[in-house]
Amino acid sequence: MLLPGLLSGTKGVLSDLMELWFTENQTNDLKLSCRITRTLHREKTEFQDLAVVDTVEYGRMLVLDGAIQTTVKDEFVYHEMIAHVPMLAHPAPEKVLVIGGGDGGTVREILKHPGVREVTLVEIDRRVIEVSRDLLPETSCGLGDPRVNIRIEDGIKYVKETRRAYDVIIVDSSDPIGPAVGLFSYDFYKAVFEALADDGMFVAQTESPFLNQNLIRQVYADISKAFPVAKLYLAPVPTYPGGLWSFTAGSKVYDPAEPRDVGEKRPEDLETRYYTREVHRAAFVLPPFVAELLRP
Amino acid sequence: MLLPGLLSGTKGVLSDLMELWFTENQTNDLKLSCRITRTLHREKTEFQDLAVVDTVEYGRMLVLDGAIQTTVKDEFVYHEMIAHVPMLAHPAPEKVLVIGGGDGGTVREILKHPGVREVTLVEIDRRVIEVSRDLLPETSCGLGDPRVNIRIEDGIKYVKETRRAYDVIIVDSSDPIGPAVGLFSYDFYKAVFEALADDGMFVAQTESPFLNQNLIRQVYADISKAFPVAKLYLAPVPTYPGGLWSFTAGSKVYDPAEPRDVGEKRPEDLETRYYTREVHRAAFVLPPFVAELLRP
Numbered sequence: 001m002l003l004p005g006l007l008s009g010t011k012g013v014l015s016d017l018m019e020l021w022f023t024e025n026q027t028n029d030l031k032l033s034c035r036i037t038r039t040l041h042r043e044k045t046e047f048q049d050l051a052v053v054d055t056v057e058y059g060r061m062l063v064l065d066g067a068i069q070t071t072v073k074d075e076f077v078y079h080e081m082i083a084h085v086p087m088l089a090h091p092a093p094e095k096v097l098v099i100g101g102g103d104g105g106t107v108r109e110i111l112k113h114p115g116v117r118e119v120t121l122v123e124i125d126r127r128v129i130e131v132s133r134d135l136l137p138e139t140s141c142g143l144g145d146p147r148v149n150i151r152i153e154d155g156i157k158y159v160k161e162t163r164r165a166y167d168v169i170i171v172d173s174s175d176p177i178g179p180a181v182g183l184f185s186y187d188f189y190k191a192v193f194e195a196l197a198d199d200g201m202f203v204a205q206t207e208s209p210f211l212n213q214n215l216i217r218q219v220y221a222d223i224s225k226a227f228p229v230a231k232l233y234l235a236p237v238p239t240y241p242g243g244l245w246s247f248t249a250g251s252k253v254y255d256p257a258e259p260r261d262v263g264e265k266r267p268e269d270l271e272t273r274y275y276t277r278e279v280h281r282a283a284f285v286l287p288p289f290v291a292e293l294l295r296p
Numbered sequence: 297m298l299l300p301g302l303l304s305g306t307k308g309v310l311s312d313l314m315e316l317w318f319t320e321n322q323t324n325d326l327k328l329s330c331r332i333t334r335t336l337h338r339e340k341t342e343f344q345d346l347a348v349v350d351t352v353e354y355g356r357m358l359v360l361d362g363a364i365q366t367t368v369k370d371e372f373v374y375h376e377m378i379a380h381v382p383m384l385a386h387p388a389p390e391k392v393l394v395i396g397g398g399d400g401g402t403v404r405e406i407l408k409h410p411g412v413r414e415v416t417l418v419e420i421d422r423r424v425i426e427v428s429r430d431l432l433p434e435t436s437c438g439l440g441d442p443r444v445n446i447r448i449e450d451g452i453k454y455v456k457e458t459r460r461a462y463d464v465i466i467v468d469s470s471d472p473i474g475p476a477v478g479l480f481s482y483d484f485y486k487a488v489f490e491a492l493a494d495d496g497m498f499v500a501q502t503e504s505p506f507l508n509q510n511l512i513r514q515v516y517a518d519i520s521k522a523f524p525v526a527k528l529y530l531a532p533v534p535t536y537p538g539g540l541w542s543f544t545a546g547s548k549v550y551d552p553a554e555p556r557d558v559g560e561k562r563p564e565d566l567e568t569r570y571y572t573r574e575v576h577r578a579a580f581v582l583p584p585f586v587a588e589l590l591r592p
Contacts, residue, residue, distance in 0.1 A: 021327075028331070029352035031317075035325035056325035057507075074506065076585070210370065210534050211353075236532055236540035238506050243539015244532035274583040282578035287570040289372075 022053050022061070024068055026241035027211060032068075034058060034239075040135055045127040047179045052135045058239055060136060062103055064128070064174050068239045070103050072138055078205075079139075080275040081235040081283065082247055083109035086168045086203045087116075088259040088267055088280065089251070093167035094118070097195070099155035099183065101172030102128030104140035110170075111142045112270055119148045120166075122159075124179050126152045156182045162195040169196060171204035176215065184219055189226035189250060201251040202227075208242035209234065209290045216246055220294045223250040231256045232294060233283040235274070246290070257284035318349050318357070320364055322537035323507060328364075330354060330535075336431055341423040343475045348431045354535055356432060358399055360424070361474050364535045366399050368434055374501075375435075376571040377531040377579065378543055379405035382464045382499045383412075384555040384563055384576065385547070389463035390414070393491070395451035395479065397468030398424030400436035406466075407438045408566055415444045416462075418455075420475050422448045452478045458491035465492055467500035472511065480515055485522035485546060497547040498523075504538035505530065505586045512542055516590045519546040527552045528590060529579040531570070542586070553580035 014037060023033040034055040041052040051063040059072030070078070083106050087093050094117045098106050102123035110119050121143070123129055129150065132140040142148060151158065159169075169192050173180040182188060183204070192202050206212075206219050216232070224230040227250030237245045249256035259267050259280045267277035286294075310333060319329040330351040337348040347359040355368030366374070379402050383389055390413045394402050398419035406415050417439070419425055425446065428436040438444060447454065455465075465488050469476040478484060479500070488498050502508075502515050512528070520526040523546030533541045545552035555563050555576045563573040582590075 023329075027353060030331070031327075031329040033319075033327040033329065057323060077583075234532075236530075238538040238540065242534045243536075244534065273585040276581075276584065278581045279583050282581035285572075285574045285578035287373075287575050288572060289569040 022055065022063070024063075024066060030211075030241065032239070032241075034061070041131055043127065045125050047125045050125070050127055050131060052131060061239070062128075062132065062136060065178050067175055069174065070105060070136070070139060071239050072136070074238050075103075075105050075139060076272075077235050077274045078237050078240075078245065079105035079109050080272050081233070082106055082170055082172055082203055082205060084267070084270060084272065084275045085233060085247070085256060085280055085283070086170065086201045086249060087113050089249075089254050089256045090168055090199070090201050091254065091260045095166050095197075096120070097122065097159075097162075097166040097169045099159065099169070099171045099173065100124075100180065101170070103132040103136055104129070104143040106170055106172045107145075107148055108139065108142035111145055111147065116147060119145075120151060121148060122151045122153060122155045124152070124154055156188055156191070159188065159191045159195045164194070164197055166195055167197050167200055169200065169202040171202065173205060175207065184215070186222040186225060189223050193226050193250070193252070196252060199253040201249060201254060201256060203247050203249045203256070206232070206246045206248045208240065209244060209246050209293065210242035213293055216248075216290075217293045219248055221296065223248050224296075227251060229253075229255065231284060232286065232290070233257070234286070234290065235283055257281060318351065318359070320359075320362060326507075326537065328535070328537075330357070337427055339423065341421050343421045346421070346423055346427060348427060357535070358424075358428065358432060360470050363471055365470060366401060366432070366435060367535050368432070370534050371399075371401050371435060372568075373531050373570045374533050374536075374541065375401035375405050376568050377529070378402055378466055378468055378499055378501060380563070380566060380568065380571045381529065381543070381552060381576055381579070382466065382497045382545060383409050385545075385550055385552045386464055386495070386497050387550065387556045391462050391464075391493075392416070393418065393455075393458075393462040393465045395455065395465070395467045395469065396420075396476065397466070399428040399432055400425070400439040402466055402468045403441075403444055404435065404438035407441055407443065412443060415441075416447060417444060418447045418449060418451045420448070420450050452484055452487070455484065455487045455491045460490070460493055462491055463493050463496055465496065465498040467498065469501060471503070480511070482518040482521060485519050488546070489522050489548070492548060495549040497545060497550060497552060499543050499545045499552070502528070502542045502544040504536065505540060505542050505589065506538035509589055512544075512586075513589045515544055517592065519544050520592075523547060525549075525551065527580060528582065528586070529553070530582070530586065531579055553577060
């Protein structure tokens with residue numbers, strides 16, 4: 001490994017003599033490449049290939065099995081939208097479960113809600129949490145909060161053993177290959193239903209409406225079968241394949257598309273860079289090419 | 297050039313032995329690569345490097361000076377949103393001017409409005425039109441319509457010589473380098489104002505809110521100075537840098553964010569895959585990180 005000092009010229013600027021690039025194979029036929037200044041960490045964990053690199057365009061980046069998980073520059077969109085939509089559509093979420101999400105970004109957003117009493121984070125890979133706490137402090141900063149209970153175990157097993165315990169469950173998983181594959185199944189959604197309180201709500205990240213249409217179709221059909229209310233919403237994530245991302249919500253009672261003001265809890269009190277009350281509603285307005293994926 | 301027959305095995309499927317990729321340098325530090333099956337056309341025109349390639353992920357693609365302009369698979373979002381927003385926010389557009397847009401996609405969408413009497417397309421590079429008509433029939437299909445008047449000349453010069461002539465003007469340009477640079481200036485927006493009828497409206501593509509923030513800030517300030525009403529809206533375009541794209545509208549009278557039903561003209565009558573009445577309104581709902589770019 002080169003020492004930072006050896007990489008700099010007299011003005012502390014890296015030379016152009018050496019080009020370093022990280023390339024994600026987004027599909028068989030599509031690649032995104034980011035210029036990096038260095039690799040900060042790389043290991044094979046029990047579950048996956050884990051890396052942290054410093055990119056020039058998007059800042060520090062967490063990569064699992066070659067797929068970009070989160071970057072300092074664009075993570076706010078994904079984490080705000082996966083967290084605040086269910087947290088504000090539910091009138092009073094106190095107990096929240098996050099499956100996956102070991103980088104801590106979703107937990108950080110959940111903790112912005114003063115009514116939250118307990119956040120359980122169930123991450124299968126201890127090293128994702130440890131490396132994120134070490135190298136991604138802006139993202140993982142909430143993981144030491146006393147309201148956060150971290151469990152290193154299989155999220156599917158944890159959910160199957162849980163009954164009527166959570167107001168909101170968020171599935172912040174990697175792609176449906178490797179350790180996350182079981183999180184995209186009807187059996188899992190049924191178990192999530194059982195793990196939720198009687199008026200509970202859940203959201204999962206459900207991939208790209210341009211590049212993963214069959215997956216979205218299947219997941220939406222499965223969540224619709226498991227929950228009385230199912231809705232899909234969209235948000236842009238530049239570093240994810242196709243640049244536009246989908247989330248699917250399943251709910252027992254409340255409409256996920258409608259933010260609710262209850263007591264002191266108002267969308268306007270959140271410090272956010274993407275989410276607002278109006279953005280919440282607009283995210284559920286689906287263009288016809290997406291809406292038609294959801295027709296039975 | 298290889299003959300298609302020589303590329304196929306017994307089942308007509310290309311072998312994996314040869315990998316062909318087209319790579320766009322989206323910024324100095326970011327690249328998007330698309331697997332291609334072949335290059336259909338490549339030339340140096342009077343103005344730019346022009347190519348058409350067949351990509352596996354996004355279908356046939358037009359490339360100018362190395363930058364992706366349009367692909368068969370995702371062009372509907374860009375063309376519907378640059379055309380139908382002003383066409384429906386204006387109550388009765390009859391005369392429409394398109395600057396750039398030689399691939400014909402914007403003209404194709406404009407012609408879906410039965411009230412349109414005349415569309416003038418001013419494209420500086422004759423070869424973009426000729427090659428698009430030859431190789432991108434789905435996109436260029438409207439260019440032969442009797443209502444369409446094609447002029448091969450400099451759009452800036454044409455606009456400066458025009459007075460109070462158009463109901464809607466659409467600037468469907470390439471990036472602000474090369475031939476399009478003059479289309480991103482206060483002087484040009486002033487000339488567009490003069491070329492519009494007394495209740496006219498104009499829209500320009502204005503790059504990525506993630507990657508071109510200084511440009512968006514400057515363009516919005518300039519359009520706000522030239523027009524009484526200025527508004528920015530967003531739409532996802534997977535093959536453009538950052539995946540989310542911005543459009544800025546300048547208007548003399550009407551609110552660009554509000555589709556208008558006048559007589560038989562209703563958003564619901566349009567055949568579209570991205571645009572709807574609700575999508576129109578939602579596109580103007582800006583997340584805080586974009587809204588703050590527009591503050592004076």
